[in-house]
Amino acid sequence: MTDSATSFRDLTTLRVGGPIERLVQPSTREELIEAAIGAWGSPEDWLVLGGGSNLLVADEGVPGTVIRVATRGIDRATDGVPRIRVEAGEDWDAVVAYAVGQGLAGIEALSGIPGTAGAAPVQNIGAYGQQLSDALIAIDFLDFESGEVVTIPASELDLGYRTSALKQGRLGVVLSLELELADAGGLSAPIAYAQLASALGVELGARVPLADARAAVLALRASKGMVLDPADPDSVSAGSFFTNPIVSEAFARESLPADAPRFPVEPDDAPPRVLPLGSEIPPIDPVSSGEFMVKLSAAWLIEHAGISRGFALPGSRAAVSSKHTLALVNRGDATAAEIVQLAGYVQTRVESEFGVRLQPEPTLVGVEL
Numbered sequence: 001m002t003d004s005a006t007s008f009r010d011l012t013t014l015r016v017g018g019p020i021e022r023l024v025q026p027s028t029r030e031e032l033i034e035a036a037i038g039a040w041g042s043p044e045d046w047l048v049l050g051g052g053s054n055l056l057v058a059d060e061g062v063p064g065t066v067i068r069v070a071t072r073g074i075d076r077a078t079d080g081v082p083r084i085r086v087e088a089g090e091d092w093d094a095v096v097a098y099a100v101g102q103g104l105a106g107i108e109a110l111s112g113i114p115g116t117a118g119a120a121p122v123q124n125i126g127a128y129g130q131q132l133s134d135a136l137i138a139i140d141f142l143d144f145e146s147g148e149v150v151t152i153p154a155s156e157l158d159l160g161y162r163t164s165a166l167k168q169g170r171l172g173v174v175l176s177l178e179l180e181l182a183d184a185g186g187l188s189a190p191i192a193y194a195q196l197a198s199a200l201g202v203e204l205g206a207r208v209p210l211a212d213a214r215a216a217v218l219a220l221r222a223s224k225g226m227v228l229d230p231a232d233p234d235s236v237s238a239g240s241f242f243t244n245p246i247v248s249e250a251f252a253r254e255s256l257p258a259d260a261p262r263f264p265v266e267p268d269d270a271p272p273r274v275l276p277l278g279s280e281i282p283p284i285d286p287v288s289s290g291e292f293m294v295k296l297s298a299a300w301l302i303e304h305a306g307i308s309r310g311f312a313l314p315g316s317r318a319a320v321s322s323k324h325t326l327a328l329v330n331r332g333d334a335t336a337a338e339i340v341q342l343a344g345y346v347q348t349r350v351e352s353e354f355g356v357r358l359q360p361e362p363t364l365v366g367v368e369l
Contacts (some may be wrong), residue, residue, distance in 0.1 A: 006019070006020050006023055007019050007020060007061065008020060008052070008055070008057040008061060008062075011049060011052045011068065012052035012053070012055050012056075012057065012093060012238075013051070013052055013053040013114055013228060013235075013236065013237065013238060013239075013275070014052075014055070014056060014237060014238045014330055014339065014362075015027065015236055015328060015330050015334075016056065016057070016059070016334060016335060016336040016339055017055075017056070017057030017058065017059070017061060017076060017365075018057065018058060018059045018060045018061025018062075018336075019061040019082075019337055020061060020062070020066045021044075021063050021064055021065070021066075022044075022064065022065045022066065023065075023066050023068060024039075024065060024066070024067050024068065025067075025068045025070045026067065026069065026070060026071065026286065027070045027072070027089075027177075028071060029071055029087070029175055032067070032069060032071055032088070032089075032142075032173065032175065033142055033149070033173075033175070035065075035067050036048070036067060036142055036172075036173045036326065037142075037147055039065040039067060039302075040144060040147070042064075042065070043108070043325035043334070044063065044064035044065060044202065045063055045064030045065075046063060046065045046066075047062055047064070047065070047066050047067070048065050048066075048067050048069065048364065049066050049067065049068045049069070049070075049087070049283075050069055050088070050115055050116035050118055050119035050174055051091070051114055051115035051116045051119065052115075053113075053114035053115040053119075053228075053238065054115060054119065054123060054238055054239060054361065054362045054363060055238065055362055055363050055364045055365065056238060056241040056336060056340070056360075056363070056364050056365070056367060057336060057366060057367075058336050058365065058367045059335050059336045059337055060364030060366060061366075062365055062366060064355060065092060067173070068120055069116060069173070070089045071087040071088055071089035071090070071175075072087055072089055072090050073085075073086070073087040073090065074086050074087075074090060074094070074095060074098050076102060076331075081180070082104050082180065082181045082182060082183045083137065083178060083179065083180045083181070084098070084102075084104070084178070084179050084181065085176055085177070085178050085179075086117045086176060086177045086178075086179065087117070087118075087176050088116060088117055088118025088173070088174045088176055088177070088211045089116050089117070089118060089120040089153055089177070089279055090116060090117045091115075091116060091117075092110070092113055092114070092117050092119075092120055092125070093111060093112055093113065094112070094117060095107070095117050095179075096108060096110055096111045096112075096214065097111075099179075099181055100210045100214050101329070103183060103184075103185070103186045103210065104181035104182065104183060104201070104210075104337050105178070105182045105184045105187065105188050105189045105210060106130070106134060106135040106180075106181040106182050106183060106189055107130060107132070107134075107135050107179065107181065108130075108188050108189070108210050108213045108214050108217065109127055109129055109130035109189075109192075109193065109196065109213065109217055109240050110125060110126070110127055110128075110130055110131075110217075111213075111214045111217040111218050111221070111322075112217060112218045112221040112226065112227045112301070113125050113127060113239075114227075114228050114239065117176075117177055118173075118174040118175070118176075118177070119174075120132050120177065121136060121139055121154075121157060121159070121164055121166060121169065121174060121177065122164055122166040122167050122174070123163070123164070123361075124159045124160065124161070124162060124163060124164050125223060126161075126162070127198065127217070127221075128193040128195070128217055128220070129192030130189065130192070130309065131159075132159070133154060133159040135179045135180060135181055136154040136159070136177060136178075136179060137153070137154055137158075137178040137179060137180045138151050138152060138153045138154060138177075138178045139152050139157070139174050139175070139176065139177050139178070140174075140175040140176045140177075140178075141155075141172050141173070141174055141175060142169075142172050142173040142175055143172070144171035144172045144173045145172075148199075149175065149241075153331065155160040158274035159315050161243070161246065161295075162243050162361055167363075170309050173270060184207065186209060186210055187208065187209060187210065188207050188208050188209070188210050188212075188213040189207070190204075190205045190206065190207055191203075191204060191205065191206050191207070191208065191213070192204065192205075196213075196216060196217065196220065199216045199219065199220055199243060200212065200213070200216050205352040207264075219317065223323065224321070224323050224324035224327070225237065225321050225322075225323040225324060225327060225329070226239060226240075226324070226327065232323055233329065233331060233332075234321045234323045234324075234327065234329055235329075236329050236330045236331075237321060237327040237329045237330070238327075238328070238361075238362040239327065239361070239362075240298075240326045240327060240361050241326060241327060241328045241360060241361060242298040242302075242326060242343075242346070242358040242359060242360060242361060243298065243345060243358075243360075243361045244295050244296055244297060244298045245295070245296045245298060245301070245356050245357075245358065245359070246265055246294070246295050246296075247291050247293070247294060247356065248292065248293060248294070249264075249292045249293065249294050250261075250292075252296065254331070256296070256354060256356050257304075260296065260297070260300060260301070260304070260354075261296065261297040261300050262295065262296055262297075263293040263294060263295045264292070264293070264294055264295075265293045265294065265295045278287055296356065298326055298350075298358055299324065299325045299326040299348045299355060301353075301354055301358070302320075302325040302326065302349075302350060302358075303325050304313070304354075305346075305349040305350045305352070305353040305354065306349060306353070307320060307325060307346055307349055308320070308325070309321060309322045309323065309324070309325055312324040312331070312342070313338075313341060313342055313345060316334070316338045316341065316342060317330065317331045317332055317333055317334035317338055318330060318331065318335075318338040318339045318341070318342045319331050319342070320342070321348070328342055328343060328346075336366075336367055337367075340367050340368075340369060343360060343369055346358065347369065
C-alpha cells in the first residue's frame, strides 16, 4: 500500500508539481480508513489525491503523506430503484460508461471528465447542462473531526457551481457515492445545453439514445482537448482552469459589451464570499448583493481581452490551449511557477479589460493566484 517517493508530476494530468515525501495507495475501504486515520494521528501534513486532474501543486511539492485513493467498485441497487453506489477511487468516466451501459440517464453529459468519483462531489463537477448534484443522493464520508464514517445527504453538502462544503473546508475523505439516475428506456435526460443539442442535431429538451449523447459529449470534449489523450498535447492540462464568473445583471449590462455571453443563474449558484483572516472587508460586490445574477463565459472574456488560443509568455513552457482558451496546458516540462505566471497574466488582462477577476478552478497546493 505504501510506495517509494515519487512526484506530483507523475500523478497529475497537468504534469507539474514537486516531490511527494510519502505516498500511500489504499485499494480497499478498510485500507483507506486506516491510512487516513494514521495520517491524521501524525504531526505531519496530509493530502488526499484522486485522479490528479484538478490539481496544481508547487514545484517544491508538499511534505508529509499523500493518500492516493485507489478503491474500486460500482454496484447497482437490487430493489429495482435506479441507484448505483460507487467507490471513491473509481474512474469517473467509467462510472458514466457503466450508467449508460445499464440504460440509466442523468450523468451522460458528464462523460469524459477526468478524475475519480470521490473527487466529483468536492467540485460538484458539471458539463453540458448537467452537474453531479442533479444525481447525487449521499456520500459515505470519513470525518476528520470525529474519525467516524458518516453518511451525508447531498442536501447537506452545500453543492453549488464548482463548489461544496468539502471544498470550502469540511475535512475528511469521501469513501463512496450514491447516485439516483433515471430509467428512461435507454434515452438520455432532456438535452439542456445548446452546443450539445447542435452537435446531436436536435432541439433543446429533446431526448436521444444514451450512447449517442455520450458519444457527442466525448467528441465535443476531444475537440477542445478536454479528453486525456497521449497524442494530444492540449490534453496535458487541469481541464478548465477558470470558473465562469457570476456577476449581477446590472454589472454585466453596464460594464460589458452587449455581445458578451451571459446566462441567468439561480441565486444559490453565487459563490460564497471568502476573506482572509484580518483582511479589510471590501464593499459588497455585485455577486453578493442579492441582485439578479448572470453567469459569464470565462473563455469569451479571455479571448476578448486579447489572449488567443496557443498564447504563451516569452520563454515559458506553459501555454493557453490551442483548442480552447479556458485550458492552460503544459507544453513540455513546464513548472508550476510557469503555469501560475500564465494564469496570473490571464487574470490581469481580463480584469484590466472588463473589471472581472477570474477565479481558478483547480485546487491549488503551495501556490497562490
